[in-house]
Amino acid sequence: MDEVTRIVNDIKQGNIKPIYFLMGEEPYYIDKLTEFIEDNVLTEDEKGFNQMVLYGKDVTVEDVIANAKRYPMMADRQVVILKEAQELTRTIDKFESYFDNPQPTTVLVVAYKYKTLDKRKKVTKNADKNGLLFESKKLYENQVADWIKRVLAGREYTIDPKAAAMLVEFLGNDLGKINNELEKLAIILPKGTTITPSHIEENIGISKDYNVFELRKAIGDRDQLKAYKIAAYFAQNPKDNPLVMTVGLVFGFFTQLLQYHGLKDKSQAAKMLKVNPYFIKDYEIAARNYPMRKVSAIVAALRDVDVKSKGVGANSLSADDLLKEMLVKIFN
Known part of the structure; x- marks a missing residue:
């Protein structure tokens, strides 16, 4: 996020690169930067003749380069934006020569979403050397x-x-x-x-009382009545509460609880478990309610429920039955 802010501030101050190669698994910042350049580099009067938006499924790399090599009309620069550039993955290396010697009066934006290019490749090195190479990584x-x-x-x-x-x-x-x-x-x-x-x-539309977060807390507190009420609600609303996701998140909770038991320095729990410190008290309570040996047994039992939730060997069991089975194995 800090890098995105720096890029935006540079553009606002007139420090504009001839190439913006935006790549990565997280499309959010790629879209935001593309949108910012599209809205702010040229004035409204200049955009009519000097701004072009192309899409990877409709053009070739040669088409994009041909447009990038044009000169602006009655403006200092033109903007060429290639959206959905990942559609040109097989031929993306053809940008190598253009990136090595970009048109100085063109701002070329390449939005290469959901993927990354090898930074050792010449095309990537050239984009980084003569423009700006930005990688948008998925957040954990x-x-x-x-x-x-x-x-x-x-x-x-x-x-x-x-x-x-x-x-x-x-x-x-x-x-x-x-x-x-x-x-x-x-x-x-x-x-x-x-x-x-x-x-x-x-x-x-997310229920504050009937969600996986509350289910995990009820389980951690050994509040069986609340846990079974939430499970019944999930069974009645399977579209909003997919069984596989529910079992997976409960399994994740007990896996983290196992880690918590193994920590010598509990003051480092938030960092080691990668959870918000606000929620550590939930793990403290759960650890008192579930000794380490019990947690190990629950983790093993939840693996079995997880397999069944995916339809393996449980064709006759409904979501309601599987949720009940999960809770029985946890509370017994």
Whole structure:
């Protein structure tokens, strides 16, 4: 995120590169940088003759280069944007010679999403030497809550840790989807608001009481009544609560709990488990309720439930039955 801010600030200050090769598994920042260049490098009057947006499935590398070598009309520079450049993966090396000697009056943006090029290749080295090479890496799920917090801070909002955890568990590490939901909240809620689980439930549709986060907490607390109520709700709403995902997240919780038991220095638990420090108290409680030997047995049992949740050897068991089986194995 810091690198993206630096790139944006450089462009605002007029330090504009002839090549922006944007690549990586996380499309969010690639789209944001592409959108910023598209909106801000040229004036509205200049865009008519000097800005072109091409798509990888419709053009060849030669087409893009031919457009990039044109001269601007009544402007200091032109902008050529190649979106969905990953469609040209097989021929992307043909940019090598252009990247080695780019047209100085052209800003060429190549949005190469979901993939990366080998940085040892000549085409990549040339893009880096004569322009800007940016790699957008996927965030790990344990990093996403902090990302949500930073994004909201930039919009003058704060968020409750549990509300952030709900978003991550529901949407994973897809920053585009999460940002869309945050934008909806920013439209509805006034600046300065602290976003709570109730806001998430009311405006996004994620139940604050019936979600995997609450199921794991109920299991950790050995609150059997609450756990079975949540499991029953999941069985009645399988589309919003896929069985495979539920079992996987509960399995992940006990795997982390096993790690927690093995830590000599519990003060480092948040760092070692890669979880928000706010939630460490849940692991402390669960560790008291489930000794290490019991956790090991549960992990082994959950592997069996996981296999069944994927349809192996459990054709006669419903989602409701499998969830109950999971809880029986945990609580017994």
